[in-house]
Amino acid sequence: MSVDPTSTTPIDQLSLNGAVEKAQFSQRVLIRSILGRPDGGARLAGQVVQIGGWVKTGREQGKGSFAFLEINDGSCPANLQVMVDSDVHKLVDLVPTGTCVHVEGQLKEPPEGTKQKIELRVQKVLDVGTVDAAKYPLPKTKLTLEFLRDVVHLRSRTNTISAVARIRNALAYATHTFFQKHGFLYVHTPIITTSDCEGAGEMFQVTTLISDAEKLEKDLKENPAPSEADVKAAELLVKEKGDAVAQLKSARASKAEISAAVAVLTKAKENLAKVQERFRLGERCRLGAGLPKKDGKIDYSEDFFARQAFLTVSGQLQVETYACALSSVYTFGPTFRAEQSHTSRHLAEFWMVEPEIAFADLQDNMNCAEAYVKFLCQWLLDYCFDDMEFMAKFIDKTCIDRLRMVASSNFYRISYTEAVSILEEASKERKFDNKVEWGIDLASEHERYLTEEKFKAPVIVYNYPKGIKAFYMKLNEDKKTVAAMDVLVPKVGELVGGSQREENYEILRSRILEMDLPLEPYEWYLDLRRYGTVKHSGFGLGFERMILFATGIENIRDVIPFPRYPGRADL
Numbered sequence: 052m053s054v055d056p057t058s059t060t061p062i063d064q065l066s067l068n069g070a071v072e073k074a075q076f077s078q079r080v081l082i083r084s085i086l087g088r089p090d091g092g093a094r095l096a097g098q099v100v101q102i103g104g105w106v107k108t109g110r111e112q113g114k115g116s117f118a119f120l121e122i123n124d125g126s127c128p129a130n131l132q133v134m135v136d137s138d139v140h141k142l143v144d145l146v147p148t149g150t151c152v153h154v155e156g157q158l159k160e161p162p163e164g165t166k167q168k169i170e171l172r173v174q175k176v177l178d179v180g181t182v183d184a185a186k187y188p189l190p191k192t193k194l195t196l197e198f199l200r201d202v203v204h205l206r207s208r209t210n211t212i213s214a215v216a217r218i219r220n221a222l223a224y225a226t227h228t229f230f231q232k233h234g235f236l237y238v239h240t241p242i243i244t245t246s247d248c249e250g251a252g253e254m255f256q257v258t259t260l261i262s263d264a265e266k267l268e269k270d271l272k273e274n275p276a277p278s279e280a281d282v283k284a285a286e287l288l289v290k291e292k293g294d295a296v297a298q299l300k301s302a303r304a305s306k307a308e309i310s311a312a313v314a315v316l317t318k319a320k321e322n323l324a325k326v327q328e329r330f331r332l333g334e335r336c337r338l339g340a341g342l343p344k345k346d347g348k349i350d351y352s353e354d355f356f357a358r359q360a361f362l363t364v365s366g367q368l369q370v371e372t373y374a375c376a377l378s379s380v381y382t383f384g385p386t387f388r389a390e391q392s393h394t395s396r397h398l399a400e401f402w403m404v405e406p407e408i409a410f411a412d413l414q415d416n417m418n419c420a421e422a423y424v425k426f427l428c429q430w431l432l433d434y435c436f437d438d439m440e441f442m443a444k445f446i447d448k449t450c451i452d453r454l455r456m457v458a459s460s461n462f463y464r465i466s467y468t469e470a471v472s473i474l475e476e477a478s479k480e481r482k483f484d485n486k487v488e489w490g491i492d493l494a495s496e497h498e499r500y501l502t503e504e505k506f507k508a509p510v511i512v513y514n515y516p517k518g519i520k521a522f523y524m525k526l527n528e529d530k531k532t533v534a535a536m537d538v539l540v541p542k543v544g545e546l547v548g549g550s551q552r553e554e555n556y557e558i559l560r561s562r563i564l565e566m567d568l569p570l571e572p573y574e575w576y577l578d579l580r581r582y583g584t585v586k587h588s589g590f591g592l593g594f595e596r597m598i599l600f601a602t603g604i605e606n607i608r609d610v611i612p613f614p615r616y617p618g619r620a621d622l
């Protein structure tokens with residue numbers, strides 16, 4: 052049973068005869084607290100409890116004199132069987148799948164020969180959220196994960212998606228536990244950034260220029276922009292009113308007369324400023340669909356941040372600023388990539404765990420990645436076993452064995468050059484779609500061959516050719532490779548990507564230029580090398596890829612609550 056690791060009373064330590072533990076901040080009892088006990092809840096018979104949840108299946112029996120409901124409240128994969136008599140509540144309102152019920156009743160041992168160890172006999176129905184069965188978007192038949200992507204707002208009611216949610220939650224908790232236990236500080240890196248971490252140009256732009264332009268166009272439709280003649284007329288008015296003030300002054304008119312004329316002049320000037328501004332906006336709209344332009348290019352000085360800004364592709368560069376002051380840090384947050392990847396391993400919005408360690412080299416980095424991934428696997432075996440059993444039964448028979456294997460065995464470590472030799476050797480006997488030669492970026496089929504067929508275990512490939520990796524990776528002495536490392540795992544391929552960072556100012560600077568990147572946005576990053584530079588390393592683990600690996604689910608769109616990919620961003 053999944054146990055909340057924060058609970059002060061782990062289920063196996065609860066007195067089997069004591070009163071069942073209530074949910075926090077609610078009068079009900081979690082179904083997990085009943086069914087998750089080693090006795091399956093049997094010794095709770097006789098206790099009166101409130102439970103709440105959604106009906107998985109409901110059926111009227113005994114010619115409509117009572118009904119059985121299978122209730123799930125999301126606290127565990129198992130359902131509690133609930134029996135309601137027709138004199139307690141109208142049964143037709145309770146049995147449709149998806150109905151929400153909040154009931155009070157007595158726990159009872161079911162008749163011999165039934166699967167359940169305990170069931171609830173309802174005494175009072177406290178609340179019902181009814182469902183029109185004919186309209187409910189989740190019919191009771193077995194639904195494919197693909198179908199459920201069209202009902203993202205209700206799919207958390209299904210067994211698979213709720214199990215994934217609990218596994219995801221457990222992995223997040225495990226992540227913080229691992230890094231906190233090892234003395235890492237959690238740093239929140241920005242989501243909006245002006246630096247392209249991977250230098251790959253796959254960033255989503257953040258701008259208010261487009262909505263501003265739309266507003267402007269609408270506004271100008273309602274109140275047309277002034278013409279050049281209108282501007283001239285407004286200018287003329289200012290001149291006239293100015294002359295009038297001058298005349299009054301030279302004629303030594305009274306103070307009151309002069310200030311009245313000055314007030315009129317001020318109004319005329321304000322009007323002119325308004326007419327000129329609206330004329331400028333009208334021109335902008337006419338010339339460039341409302342976007343501000345300068346020298347033929349979009350003028351970002353008029354944008355929200357007065358410069359171009361993007362959604363981050365990785366928190367690494369920013370987290371390095373904290374590593375170079377606080378030593379061991381990590382960031383864990385959403386990252387965004389505007390790549391047109393329609394694969395089952397890519398999302399446009401995904402979560403990444405990125406530790407960064409000062410005074411650490413590539414070996415230390417690999418040791419950290421390996422320890423972290425093993426820790427995650429062991430955590431799921433310890434705290435999410437019931438959900439893993441569900442996955443093994445319905446999604447991937449091998450998933451529990453895979454977690455055990457990874458948690459207990461060492462990862463293979465091979466250099467990129469060795470990996471290429473292995474792949475070249477393999478291509479004599481089998482065909483890869485992508486040609487293998489030193490210098491290529493390993494394709495998913497190559498990565499999966501190495502980890503699934505050759506080693507049948509996680510493999511760390513290190514020292515990649517510099518041409519295929521990001522500018523910040525440390526150049527090795529051979530000047531051809533960089534101190535990069537990728538952790539490859541069965542089912543997924545690349546799970547982790549990381550490196551030792553280039554800490555030498557001159558080399559880093561020339562790597563930026565070599566990659567045709569502009570220096571200006573990276574000046575602050577170069578400062579970390581200009582002032583008190585330190586050897587340091589880090590990596591990024593794709594959180595959804597970890598869930599794919601753990602559960603065996605095939606498509607990454609099914610392991611994030613609200614998937615974003617080309618053409619889709621529901622809710």
Ligand code: 4AD
Pocket residue numbers: 248249364365366367388396397398399401403405406545546547548549550589590591592593594595596
């Ligand atoms: O290898 P990547 O691109 O590395 C970085 O972003 C580094 N800045 C990390 C660091 O050193 N701090 O991405 C890291 C991991 C990949 O190994 C992969 O698991 C995952 O992020 N990833 C994706 N996951 C889902 N959808 C995508 N489009 C992904 N792109 C990368």
Ligand code: MG
Pocket residue numbers: 537545547548
């Ligand atoms: Mg990578």
